[in-house]
Amino acid sequence: MADTALIVKYDDFGFDAEHLLQTLHTLENKSSDNLASQLSQFAGFVYGSGFEAQPELLQKVAALIPVIGNSSATLAAVKDLSVFFAVMQKLNIKHPETFEQLPADVDASLYVRKFSGGCGGVHIKPAASAPHHWLERYYFQRKLEGLPVSLLFVANGTEVDVVGFNEQWVSASADMPFRYGGAVSHAALSVIVQEQLLDAAKHLTAKFDLLGLNSLDAIVHKTSAGAEQVYVLEVNPRLSATVDLYNNDGVLFERHVQACLCRQLVGAGQLQDVYEEVSKAHAIVYADVDVMLNTEMIWPDWVTDTPVQLKTPLNIVAGAPVCSVLAYADSADAAKKEVLARVQQIKNLLQSTH
Structure with missing residues (x-):
């Protein structure tokens, strides 16, 4: 769908802030008539990963061009572990046991360490291999056996429309045991699992004013009694990798834009095509x-x-x-x-x- 592609420097913390802003200013200065910046030609700025660890960068971008997606404040709140997990606790949304600092009396082998601004799973390490003292933006979470799943949804701040339920998997290596491997759409999940995922998405949307395309990552854990229980891991408050699994000639992208700019959930029926059941x-x-x-x-x-x-x-x-x-x-x-x-x-x- 792109007319032009520009490469911006990127590291473990996301975009190189200075280079990204320079790139936007370069577009701005390419104005042919010198009366208006080239950025003003665009409806806005849509983003995927690269801002989770630096929501303040998104705020700087918003000063140059309207952001079509969640605000920097929403991004910061969802990726602030003390805020996000406290909200899930209050909403009674099940999630793995989570600590900012791993207590001395727990078995470290049962936990992983995560970076709250990380993506793609490369930042997740066994807790036993990580220092136990407090580290800014890192947290510890209990490992949970089960099926990794996600819900891709469109939100307008109060309501959500399901795009699809997905199964995900890792591509483990010796030093990156939880590295993202891939995903598949239309995962065969039970109605009870789908309902738990959707219910969590609805509550988190209303609490954090989520807009546009978002994804919710979770583990489906089978209890000793055989029941399926969803444990929410995180929300990606931006376009995620699984958007690719449902791309449809820009219709899904347009649904994102309408939800963000007009807070309207346009009909999902427009997405039906030859791949509907594939x-x-x-x-x-x-x-x-x-x-x-x-x-x-x-x-x-x-x-x-x-x-x-x-x-x-x-x-x-x-x-x-x-x-x-x-x-x-x-x-x-x-x-x-x-x-x-x-x-x-x-x-x-x-x-x-x-």
């Missing part, structure tokens, strides 16, 4: 070892996010993402199986080039 899966291929991509690399047509127009060979270090792969099937299980097989196909292809 599950889509995506998965990230990470390099197991250092990889050198040559300029003549030929990718299958189900591969995306590839380095393009390579003039010289490109070195990708072990652990870094190489590309993404896609798969469609009549069920979530079949799509997941196919996409994971394609991950292995790409790894075999990379190995054969060396």
Whole structure:
């Protein structure tokens, strides 16, 4: 959908603030008539990940161009662990036991350490391997066995529309055991699980005034009695990776814009198309070892996010993402199986080039 793509520096904390603002000012100064900035041509600024650890940067962006999405205040509140988990406690939304500082008398092997502004799972480490003293923006959470799921929804500050329920998985490595691996749409979740996810999304939307596309991550845990209980892990108050699983010629994007600018939830019926009942899966291929991509690399047509127009060979270090792969099937299980097989196909292809 993009007319132009610009690359902005990025690190473990998200966007390089100075470089992002410089890039926006560059657009502003490219005005052809000098009467109005080029930024004024745009309806606004839509964002995905990269701001969670620095909501103040989003506030600076909002001073230049209207933000179409959650405000910096909402982003800051949802990603402030002392605020977010206190709200969930008050709303009686189940979540794993969470501490700002791990008590000395607990078994550290039962917990993980998370960065409250992190995304993609690369920031999650075993608590036993992390220092136990208090660290700003980090918290400790009890590990929970179960199925990782998410709910992608559109919100207008008071109400929500379901876009889809998804299953997620990790692509673990020795130093990143919870790294994001991929997801699949139309996950076969029971009605009771769907209701728990939707109920949590509704309550959190009303409390935090969530707008536009958001996702709620959770674990479905089976109790000793066999009941399915949803434990909410976090809300991503912005466009998430799973938006890709439901993209439909810009209709979903338009629903985001309308919910943010007009606080209207436009009809979900517009999303119906040939993929309505088809599950889509995506998965990230990470390099197991250092990889050198040559300029003549030929990718299958189900591969995306590839380095393009390579003039010289490109070195990708072990652990870094190489590309993404896609798969469609009549069920979530079949799509997941196919996409994971394609991950292995790409790894075999990379190995054969060396």
